[in-house]
Amino acid sequence: MRIIVSIKQVPDTTEVRVDPETNTLIREGVESIINPFDMYAIEEAVRLKEKHGAETIVITMGPPQAESALREALALGIDKAIHITDRAFAGSDTWATSYILAQAVKKIGEYDLIICGKQASDGDTAQVGPGMAAHLDLPQIAYVKKIEEISQEKKMIVAERLVEDGFETLKAPLPCLITVVKEINEPRLPSLRGKMRAKKAEIVKWNKDAIGVEEDKIGLRGSPTQVVKIFTPPQKKGGEIWQGEPEELGARLAKELKKYL
């Protein structure tokens, strides 16, 4: 079995502070980490490898510093890392990003399963995983909380996915893409051997030519989403507390509410 895990490097939001003057994030000195939801994706891939035997590959699209996220994934037990990096990718929205990642997956060739975290902690769109499945024309199961069964021989996966009022059990053919939620496992810490191995490991680098993308589908030009404005929602004003007799307060409330009718 071959499993591909797609991850993203994000700023550690637990350490991000907001500049009270400009209302923008203070990015300086903020550590970059693997998107927390992707940690569950990595852990699930490593567990599947331990249980069924598999080759695990981690991919990420990002600037040169994203290499450290790949090294951490290797320290956690992933076998191989591919860094998809090119200045031309800058400004890609979720559509362009999922296209680029899908092209990279095509270059990898054969695979059985792609695992993504349910969403990134910075953008919070939850679109890139499902977008990749669309570009690759793959079945997808989003918000997976448990893999019940996976079989390379039978070429199928059975998984439980979270929905608003419970969960669904779905069966899909392989290859398939799943996105995972935090209920699926408890990610481990890296091992010492893993860390030492990851330090020395060679990381494959692919640019736009290597994965053969069409220029007008990547970067700002290939991104249909336009960010018009980013703003902090206005703070809600505190409520009022009225005190008095129930009859009196009821009448006052009715009068107040009528103003809004």
Next chain:
Amino acid sequence: MLNYELTEEQKEIRELCRRLAEEKIKPYSQEWDEANKMPDEVLKIFAQSDLFSLCIPEEYGGMGGGLLDLCIATEEISRIDGGVAASYAASFLGMFPILLFGTEEQKKKYLPRLAAGESIAAFGLTEPEAGSDAAAVKTTARKDGKFYILNGTKHFITNGGVADIYTIIAVTDKKRGPRGMSAFIVEKGTEGFEFGKKEDKMGIRASATRELIFNEARVPDENLLGGREGTGFIVTMKTFDQSRPGVAAQAVGIAQGALEMATKYAHQREQFGRKISSFQGIQWMLADMAAKIEAARALVYAAARMVDRGEKNSGPASAAAKLFASDTAMEVATQAVQIFGGYGYMKEYGIEKFMRDAKITQIYEGTNQIQKEIIALDLIKRYTK
């Protein structure tokens, strides 16, 4: 912290252990302390992160590093929880005799299991009447065909009941005194080997301390450590030379944790309209604590490096490190409670635990009075020839 010129690997060990302690130990530390129970799940996490493979040569499945690696790991774990660190370090105390004195077969059989963390070890020397006087051991081992038959009771054994592999010191020839003591590898489940009273301790409560009872316990003769009788006393002394820097590192970690908590508290607690960290009285306390911890750390690392280089006379250095670091831990933890004032005396704030945990480092693996004796005897030997 001073620059100790640590290797890349040692820096990785420190970073990993710090993260492990912060994420996997700190949230539960108080609960385990109250429960007086060793948390199995943490030992599994240590194993998964390869932390039991430190100090064990690569040919036996270990990482191949030295004692300093273990000291760094123990220090970082102790910075959060001295009790969990005791369980961890005590497994190495049980492992060292096999590493130092085991036959090739014994090393091949036991070290890979320990390196992988599949098995935990413990060291059994102390008895109700044999503590500082290590040669007063009463547990006996008599030869019976292909077996040794062990009889006696060991107490205050860290990892007792939890460990799978025990290195036990017993008398094989009473007439020969200390030279009549031998060491045995005894596996859990051996016929006639049982566990007694579980101790309810002042501190390091996240570690198991229990009595070991040998009642006609049948140990195969191939488990006589090193294949020779009469090495028990030297095994004990050499093992402690190796393990004492680890206890000293535990003390440094406890002191460091207490200092950090006290500093943070002093900077948030206000009295007389200002932060108490702005008072010179508090600043001087913190400064003394920090300086002593750094001196202790430097001494511990230097002693560990002496052991790693195989220097002959590392015993007195190990003893000095254990003496100074444990006294520092006790002093620093007590001062930390003082800085917390009334809040420090309350369990809820978590600092009193450091004071309780620190105390044992002055007592176990040789009381500090025994350490002073080791240092003094070495001085007399060296300067009065």
